[in-house]
Amino acid sequence: xxxxxxxxxxxxxxxxxxxxxxxxxxxxxxxxxxxxxxxxxxxxxxxxxxxxxxxxxxxxxxxxxxxxxxxxxxxxxxxxxxxxxxxxxxxxxxxxxxxxxxxxxxxxxxxxxxxxxxxxxxxxxxxxxxxxxxxxxxxxxxxxxxxxxxxxxxxxxxxxxxxxxxxxxxxxxxxxxxxxxxxxxxxxxxxxxxxxxxxxxxxxxxxxxxxxxxxxxxxxxxxxxxxxxxxxxxxxxxxxxxxxxxxxxxxxxxxxxxxxxxxxxxxxxxxxxxxxxxxxxxxxxxxxxxxxxxxxxxxxxxxxxxxxxxxxxxxxxxxxxxxxxxxxxxxxxxxxxxxxxxxxxxxxxxxxxxxxxxxxxxxxxxxxxxxxxxxxxxxxxxxxxxxxxxxxxxxxxxxxxxxxxxxxxxxxxxxxxxxxxxxxxxxxxxxxxxxxxxxxxxxxxxxxxxxxxxxxxxxxxxxxxxxxxxxxxxxxxxxxxxxxxxxxxxx
Amino acid sequence: xxxxxxxxxxxxxxxxxxxxxxxxxxxxxxxxxxxxxxxxxxxxxxxxxxxxxxxxxxxxxxxxxxxxxxxxxxxxxxx
Ligand code: SF4
Ligand code: SF4
Numbered sequence: 154x155x156x157x158x159x160x161x162x163x164x165x166x167x168x169x170x171x172x173x174x175x176x177x178x179x180x181x182x183x184x185x186x187x188x189x190x191x192x193x194x195x196x197x198x199x200x201x202x203x204x205x206x207x208x209x210x211x212x213x214x215x216x217x218x219x220x221x222x223x224x225x226x227x228x229x230x231x232x233x234x235x236x237x238x239x240x241x242x243x244x245x246x247x248x249x250x251x252x253x254x255x256x257x258x259x260x261x262x263x264x265x266x267x268x269x270x271x272x273x274x275x276x277x278x279x280x281x282x283x284x285x286x287x288x289x290x291x292x293x294x295x296x297x298x299x300x301x302x303x304x305x306x307x308x309x310x311x312x313x314x315x316x317x318x319x320x321x322x323x324x325x326x327x328x329x330x331x332x333x334x335x336x337x338x339x340x341x342x343x344x345x346x347x348x349x350x351x352x353x354x355x356x357x358x359x360x361x362x363x364x365x366x367x368x369x370x371x372x373x374x375x376x377x378x379x380x381x382x383x384x385x386x387x388x389x390x391x392x393x394x395x396x397x398x399x400x401x402x403x404x405x406x407x408x409x410x411x412x413x414x415x416x417x418x419x420x421x422x423x424x425x426x427x428x429x430x431x432x433x434x435x436x437x438x439x440x441x442x443x444x445x446x447x448x449x450x451x452x453x454x455x456x457x458x459x460x461x462x463x464x465x466x467x468x469x470x471x472x473x474x475x476x477x478x479x480x481x482x483x484x485x486x487x488x489x490x491x492x493x494x495x496x497x498x499x500x501x502x503x504x505x506x507x508x509x510x511x512x513x514x515x516x517x518x519x520x521x522x523x524x525x526x527x528x529x530x531x532x533x534x535x536x537x538x539x540x541x542x543x544x545x546x547x548x549x550x551x552x553x554x555x556x557x558x559x560x561x562x563x564x565x566x567x568x569x570x571x572x573x574x575x576x577x578x579x580x581x582x583x584x585x586x587x588x589x590x591x592x593x594x595x596x597x598x599x600x601x602x603x604x605x606x607x608x609x610x611x612x613x614x615x616x617x618x619x620x621x622x623x624x625x626x627x628x629x630x631x632x633x634x635x636x637x638x639x640x641x642x643x644x
Numbered sequence: 645x646x647x648x649x650x651x652x653x654x655x656x657x658x659x660x661x662x663x664x665x666x667x668x669x670x671x672x673x674x675x676x677x678x679x680x681x682x683x684x685x686x687x688x689x690x691x692x693x694x695x696x697x698x699x700x701x702x703x704x705x706x707x708x709x710x711x712x713x714x715x716x717x718x719x720x721x722x723x
Binding site: 154155158159161162163177179181183184185189190191193224345346379385386390 | 653661663665666685686688702703707709710711713714716717720721
């Protein structure tokens with residue numbers, strides 16, 4: 154007797170599931186009668202039939218199908234809860250030739266990941282999503298899902314879902330089909346063989362749309378979770394067909410695949426030099442002119458903190474310092490921290506300069522240079538000053554000289570008064586910058602490095618206030634003034 | 645001398661890949677599948693193909709959630 158296989162294990166699956174722990178390597182980890190297996194088979198069959206396994210990536214969600222990548226013989230990604238759409242966006246944008254399949258459950262897609270999902274749908278990202286709606290949270294043991302039905306009893310809706318307390322079941326197909334971008338939206342059910350064959354058609358159509366690069370295709374799959382719903386297989390199908398489809402009607406909600414042209418987005422760039430050119434602005438003297446600072450001060454990480462009232466230019470002083478470091482070929486970080494109010498609240502920023510790599514941008518101890526523009530910041534941040542740290546404070550607001558520990562320096566500059574005299578109180582931060590330069594020159598910089606201070610400061614100011622020539626000129630002037638004033642005070 | 649040959653099929657549920665959910669039992673239009681009483685390596689009673697007359701519709705295959713628990717063969721020749 155000779156015979157051929159008419160229907161058999163889809164080739165889109167691995168022959169054995171080697172990654173599955175334990176001795177059962179031929180089966181998937183789903184409960185008996187679970188719809189995931191049925192849908193997996195339809196997808197596995199399609200990717201094998203279409204011959205696209207070597208350019209397909211299936212994104213496994215968090216939920217029961219978290220290990221989908223154990224099973225599908227194609228590329229696999231497993232992403233954090235709800236982040237499927239974000240990962241898919243990156244994948245299809247960076248590699249438009251790849252075929253991306255999102256596989257998500259009702260918690261992953263309709264709860265934690267809903268915003269990521271709906272935004273990707275709205276952008277018409279070029280991939281297809283299979284959304285398993287089984288009206289319950291399976292993996293965690295039967296909690297209410299966004300798609301649980303009204304009146305449905307779950308462990309977290311023990312009296313039945315109530316629209317007034319838990320809202321209505323989320324109609325995802327209906328929502329997605331209202332958007333302009335999506336190409337194809339259909340809801341199917343894994344119940345009777347006839348319905349499963351409709352689901353099979355929908356799966357294949359969605360994947361075809363992805364292969365043709367026509368944009369976003371979405372198939373919602375009403376699927377059984379007999380264990381958590383405590384139903385026998387036949388009753389499970391009945392529950393879906395009688396209860397779920399009343400609220401979640403089956404059918405095609407949108408299909409404009411034939412009218413749509415393939416989506417064309419900017420061609421991704423793989424050339425390293427081009428990427429760098431796009432990401433990094435040219436440095437004065439060119440990106441290659443890597444002359445470094447020679448002063449021994451820069452042989453270790455320098456940690457700076459600047460504090461004051463919001464509006465005093467605390468954050469921009471930090472930015473300018475960081476930009477200066479950048480222009481002198483140091484790695485830099487700038488970490489602002491401010492209250493909800495744009496002006497008048499407290500603000501501070503941390504700047505780190507390092508010839509090597511910077512581990513963390515946070516400065517809350519061992520601060521080398523603390524710049525404070527008001528009293529509360531002094532009180533708050535002085536304890537963070539390191540052993541040989543330098544405190545520079547604005548003596549126009551801080552009248553009495555702060556007490557520092559032996560080894561530390563406290564240096565006053567009446568930046569506010571000088572700026573006011575100069576004509577603009579807003580330049581107090583630039584005056585402070587000049588003063589920092591004078592202190593550095595006196596104590597820490599080699600003559601060669603010192604000679605470059607003003608030039609570097611001006612480049613950084615120009616960058617920070619790009620496009621505002623008057624402000625740039627004024628701040629450069631104020632910086633020079635601060636430098637001179639400090640120099641005079643020190644001599 | 646053409647002659648309409650009725651195609652013949654056979655369904656084979658693989659005992660150790662079946663989780664005994666019973667979906668195929670409900671799906672088969674010819675009622676050719678049933679759950680037996682013997683247990684497989686997973687400890688569940690598994691689906692068995694009883695009798696003959698399979699029409700090769702594939703209902704059991706597509707309704708079965710297990711990747712390889714069901715194979716439907718077309719019998720192409722007899723010796
Ligand atoms: S192929 Fe169709 S007829 Fe044959 S056993 Fe499966 S369901 Fe029954
Ligand atoms: S549907 Fe599959 S797993 Fe369920 S009883 Fe039939 S063969 Fe076994």
